[in-house]
Amino acid sequence: MKRQRKAKCKKGISIIFVTLVYLFLFLPISVVVVNSTNATTTKPYLSWKGFTFDWYIKLFENDELLGAFGNTMIIAIVSTILATAIGTLGAIGMYKYKFKGKGIIDALAYIPVVIPEIVLGISLLTIFAKVNIPRGMLTLILAHVTFSVPFVIFNVRARLAGYDNSIEEASMDLGANRIVTFFEITLPVLAPGIAGGALLAFTLSIDDIIISYFVYGQTKTYPLKVMESIKSGVAPDVNALSTLILIATIGLVILTQSGLFKKKKEN
Numbered sequence: 001m002k003r004q005r006k007a008k009c010k011k012g013i014s015i016i017f018v019t020l021v022y023l024f025l026f027l028p029i030s031v032v033v034v035n036s037t038n039a040t041t042t043k044p045y046l047s048w049k050g051f052t053f054d055w056y057i058k059l060f061e062n063d064e065l066l067g068a069f070g071n072t073m074i075i076a077i078v079s080t081i082l083a084t085a086i087g088t089l090g091a092i093g094m095y096k097y098k099f100k101g102k103g104i105i106d107a108l109a110y111i112p113v114v115i116p117e118i119v120l121g122i123s124l125l126t127i128f129a130k131v132n133i134p135r136g137m138l139t140l141i142l143a144h145v146t147f148s149v150p151f152v153i154f155n156v157r158a159r160l161a162g163y164d165n166s167i168e169e170a171s172m173d174l175g176a177n178r179i180v181t182f183f184e185i186t187l188p189v190l191a192p193g194i195a196g197g198a199l200l201a202f203t204l205s206i207d208d209i210i211i212s213y214f215v216y217g218q219t220k221t222y223p224l225k226v227m228e229s230i231k232s233g234v235a236p237d238v239n240a241l242s243t244l245i246l247i248a249t250i251g252l253v254i255l256t257q258s259g260l261f262k263k264k265k266e267n
Contacts, residue, residue, distance in 0.1 A: 029246065036239035055236040056244075062237050068225040069241060075137065075221065076205040079144035084198040086145070087152025088190070094153075095160045109150045120147060121214035128215060135217030143215045144205045151204065152197030159193025 036056070040049035060066070094106060112120060124143050125135075133139055167189070171181040187194070209223040216224060222241075229235050 032239050033243050033246065035236060036243040038236065055240040059237040059240045059244075065222075065225055065237060065241065068220045069222045071137070071140075071219055072206055072222040075140050075144055076202050079141050079148055079205050080198055080202040082141070083145045083148035083152050083201045084194060087149045087197055087201075088156050088194050090149070091153045091156035091160060092186070092190075095157060095163070109153055112147045113150050117147075117208075117210040121211040124211065125214040135215050136219045139215040139217065140212060140219060140221070143211050144208065147208070147211060148201035148204055151200045152194075155197035155200065156190055156193040159190050163189065 034048075037051050037053065038048055039052040039054070040047055090109075094102065121143075124139070124146065128135060128139050128142075133142075168181050168185055171185050172178070176184065207223065209221075209227060212221050212224060226238055226242075229238055
């Protein structure tokens with residue numbers, strides 16, 4: 001009986017603990033979702049005045065906010081493509097070839113990750129000013145590529161840790177050249193690491209605000225636009241757009257975690 005009571009007690013404590021953890025994680029998100037359908041117009045929109053979808057309609061009338069979100073998506077997509085290509089080639093090169101200073105170069109890849117973002121932002125601003133690059137879309141893309149490349153390198157290199165070079169040798173023994181071997185053998189094996197690095201780079205780019213603040217010029221991103229609105233309280237149309245982003249993210253997670261892709265591979 002005592003064991004059963006202890007087991008029930010442990011189970012009850014575990015349930016309470018898990019519930020509190022999930023409340024801590026998702027309660028702030030639920031506030032955003034709820035306020036996106038709140039009819040109140042009194043800032044900071046903490047009082048419930050009724051249910052409405054008007055803010056979603058007004059969202060599509062807010063050209064400035066949609067323009068900032070569009071800039072964010074363009075920057076994220078372009079920087080992710082560039083960072084993934086550079087990071088993948090860099091990881092493969094560091095793994096396959098031995099040369100002087102390899103350890104130093106390998107250690108330097110950690111610097112953009114470990115240094116404070118404000119330091120990296122100031123550094124990039126100084127460089128762009130020295131070479132007379134006007135701040136805007138180009139500087140934002142270059143900045144996002146800079147801090148995204150190391151994360152791609154780490155993900156691809158983790159995949160390379162268990163890589164068997166003999167499959168490449170077998171491919172070339174059968175007549176394939178290095179280019180064909182790279183696209184037909186190497187890339188498919190490294191695909192999970194590359195995809196993970198690309199997804200992480202995309203997420204970091206969309207979420208970044210500190211580094212972007214130093215290099216954005218006249219090209220505002222969605223996080224910067226949200227930061228502006230905080231001064232007078234978060235506008236409900238911002239909550240509406242954030243909710244749509246959340247729904248799209250949840251849909252993507254469900255899609256990737258479902259057996260859809262596995263079924264396609266099996267077929």
